[in-house]
Amino acid sequence: MSARVAASASSAARRVLASASQTAPRRLFSASSIRNAAQDKAASSTSARSGSNWLAITGLTALAATSGYYLFSPVEGKPVNNKKAATPEPEAPTQPAAAPAPEKSSLPELSAADKKKALQDTTVIFVLGGPGAGKGTQCANLVRDFGFVHLSAGDLLRAEQERPGSQYGELIKTYIREGNIVPMEVTIALLENAMLASGQTRFLIDGFPRKMDQALKFEEAVVPSKFTLYFECPEEVMLRRLMKRGETSGRADDNIESIKKRFRVFTETSYPVIEHYSKSGKVHKVSCVDAPDAVYANVKEIFNKLFNENK
Numbered sequence: 001m002s003a004r005v006a007a008s009a010s011s012a013a014r015r016v017l018a019s020a021s022q023t024a025p026r027r028l029f030s031a032s033s034i035r036n037a038a039q040d041k042a043a044s045s046t047s048a049r050s051g052s053n054w055l056a057i058t059g060l061t062a063l064a065a066t067s068g069y070y071l072f073s074p075v076e077g078k079p080v081n082n083k084k085a086a087t088p089e090p091e092a093p094t095q096p097a098a099a100p101a102p103e104k105s106s107l108p109e110l111s112a113a114d115k116k117k118a119l120q121d122t123t124v125i126f127v128l129g130g131p132g133a134g135k136g137t138q139c140a141n142l143v144r145d146f147g148f149v150h151l152s153a154g155d156l157l158r159a160e161q162e163r164p165g166s167q168y169g170e171l172i173k174t175y176i177r178e179g180n181i182v183p184m185e186v187t188i189a190l191l192e193n194a195m196l197a198s199g200q201t202r203f204l205i206d207g208f209p210r211k212m213d214q215a216l217k218f219e220e221a222v223v224p225s226k227f228t229l230y231f232e233c234p235e236e237v238m239l240r241r242l243m244k245r246g247e248t249s250g251r252a253d254d255n256i257e258s259i260k261k262r263f264r265v266f267t268e269t270s271y272p273v274i275e276h277y278s279k280s281g282k283v284h285k286v287s288c289v290d291a292p293d294a295v296y297a298n299v300k301e302i303f304n305k306l307f308n309e310n311k
């Protein structure tokens, strides 16, 4: 997409945001529906959920937009990658906190239709691969060379977990520590609001979708993906990288117990998403075994072809 088209799409998005801020009614939001989703062990279902759980996404604007303060400079609208910045946490209770989050939002509250309209001309690339494959490392290169906004679902969840007053902090903490997948209502709302808050049109959605229902719901409710960039890496290589990263990352899940669980969840739940998109020829696979620059040479070749730019 040319800079001109990107700029006009971006201003279109802003127009929708501006007009919606005049007209959109304030919505109520059901925290219990998120908690129900969290408790819903039908998490292995591969069909998109609908109904009351999903309704919660419309009410998550305040939650997600407030998180956006952590991820975007209000002045420059630039994403801040805080992937390695998480601090160790005390033991979390197994139940999510019940206190409501303060409702403070930098975004107007939009209807689902307005949000969808605002994002209709955006380019979304899913970036998938096992834990520690090097997704974030390669996304940083693509941000630099191709002007993408990098949104790591894990980063957004960690930021929400740290947000004072977050209703979902404890829930997210527990899921992440156990290597489990946070209910999609939370993650999709965070992603959607970060996309809207950026005012940009090209997104690398890193570490999402991790499950078929997330993939289907995101594409239906937010925007279809252009393709999936899949970083293939053997477990032993990822394990070595994660254990090394764990020496300094402070991440609660960079330890051997959590890593084993994350590997299992990736194989059983996330890999089928890659298989799904492969069937329709929408996956570009890159080996992540070599050194970062060598990996990026292959990634760049793909992006140069697809975006017809030689930056």
Ligand SMILES: Nc1ncnc2c1ncn2[C@@H]1O[C@H](COP(=O)(O)OP(=O)(O)OP(=O)(O)O)[C@@H](O)[C@H]1O
Pocket: 129, 130, 131, 132, 133, 134, 135, 136, 137, 138, 154, 207, 241, 242, 244, 245, 288, 289, 290, 291, 292, 293, 295
């Ligand atoms: N090609 C590579 N060769 C060696 N080390 C790498 C390579 N790519 C990334 N790393 C290192 O491996 C670790 C994991 O990389 P990164 O954080 O990019 O992975 P990730 O896939 O985003 O991880 P996660 O899924 O846990 O978020 C980091 O410490 C990073 O510096």
Ligand SMILES: O=c1ccn([C@@H]2O[C@H](COP(=O)(O)O)[C@@H](O)[C@H]2O)c(=O)[nH]1
Pocket: 131, 132, 152, 153, 154, 155, 157, 175, 176, 177, 178, 179, 180, 181, 182, 183, 187, 206, 207, 208, 209, 210, 253, 262
């Ligand atoms: O869509 C998502 C993305 C992430 N999670 C949870 O976060 C951790 C860490 O994710 P990284 O991509 O490694 O940063 C992951 O293990 C999940 O617990 C999620 O639930 N949904």
